Amino acid sequence: MPKPTKGARMGGSAAHQKAMLANLARSLFQHGRITTTEAKARRLRPYAERLITKAKKGDLHNRRLVLRDITDKDTVYTLFSEIAPRYSSRPGGYTRITKIGNRRGDNAPMAVIELVESLTVAQQATGEAEAATKRAVKEQEAKNAEAAEAKADEAAEEGVPNGTPEVEEG
Amino acid sequence: MAVPKRKMSRSNTRHRRSQWKAAVPALVECERCNEPKLQHIACPSCGIYNGRQVIEV
Numbered sequence: 001m002p003k004p005t006k007g008a009r010m011g012g013s014a015a016h017q018k019a020m021l022a023n024l025a026r027s028l029f030q031h032g033r034i035t036t037t038e039a040k041a042r043r044l045r046p047y048a049e050r051l052i053t054k055a056k057k058g059d060l061h062n063r064r065l066v067l068r069d070i071t072d073k074d075t076v077y078t079l080f081s082e083i084a085p086r087y088s089s090r091p092g093g094y095t096r097i098t099k100i101g102n103r104r105g106d107n108a109p110m111a112v113i114e115l116v117e118s119l120t121v122a123q124q125a126t127g128e129a130e131a132a133t134k135r136a137v138k139e140q141e142a143k144n145a146e147a148a149e150a151k152a153d154e155a156a157e158e159g160v161p162n163g164t165p166e167v168e169e170g
Numbered sequence: 171m172a173v174p175k176r177k178m179s180r181s182n183t184r185h186r187r188s189q190w191k192a193a194v195p196a197l198v199e200c201e202r203c204n205e206p207k208l209q210h211i212a213c214p215s216c217g218i219y220n221g222r223q224v225i226e227v
Binding site for chain 1: 208210211212214219220222224225
């Protein structure tokens with residue numbers, strides 16, 4: 001059985017949903033920031049970021065994959081030529097959602113979703129440094145775990161001859 | 171179909187309705203303009219969230 005997509009349904013049929021996401025993504029790439037309901041923004045974020053990831057690869061195949069969703073050629077051109085190069089050093093997280101309170105009329109929670117600015121050199125350096133520290137910590141932990149396991153194995157091997165008589169006594 | 175057996179007394183109705191209460195929203199002070207605002211939401215009076223101008227005012 002097909003598994004339904006995560007997140008809010010956004011009303012309407014599957015086709016309506018697809019069209020809505022494509023239109024939201026197109027508007028986002030055209031304007032850089034759009035105001036919409038929070039549910040739509042949350043649905044749009046992974047969709048738009050996947051398109052940007054495709055645009056970052058930048059080859060013809062990926063361009064055709066993006067054109068399947070966003071049929072507006074001008075928008076796809078700006079996505080590939082202006083938006084994607086901005087994020088060449090950013091490992092994901094190309095959009096930002098900020099809640100702006102509820103709408104008058106139907107009290108729907110609204111949000112602004114925008115394309116984030118490109119990383120500055122300093123930010124990039126800190127990001128890499130943090131990643132390196134995390135990696136080092138992980139490796140250290142793995143080493144410790146291995147050492148602990150080896151010790152445990154040794155202990156178990158020593159423990160077996162001692163343990164058998166006890167069982168016999170019992 | 172199940173239907174009420176007795177008329178609901180005014181006392182019972184009023185007692186039930188006296189429990190309808192609006193909760194006071196937990197407000198915090200905006201960092202920029204010191205106006206009360208909701209937590210985790212851009213300030214409606216100055217449009218700042220997390221040091222960023224989110225809404226045009």
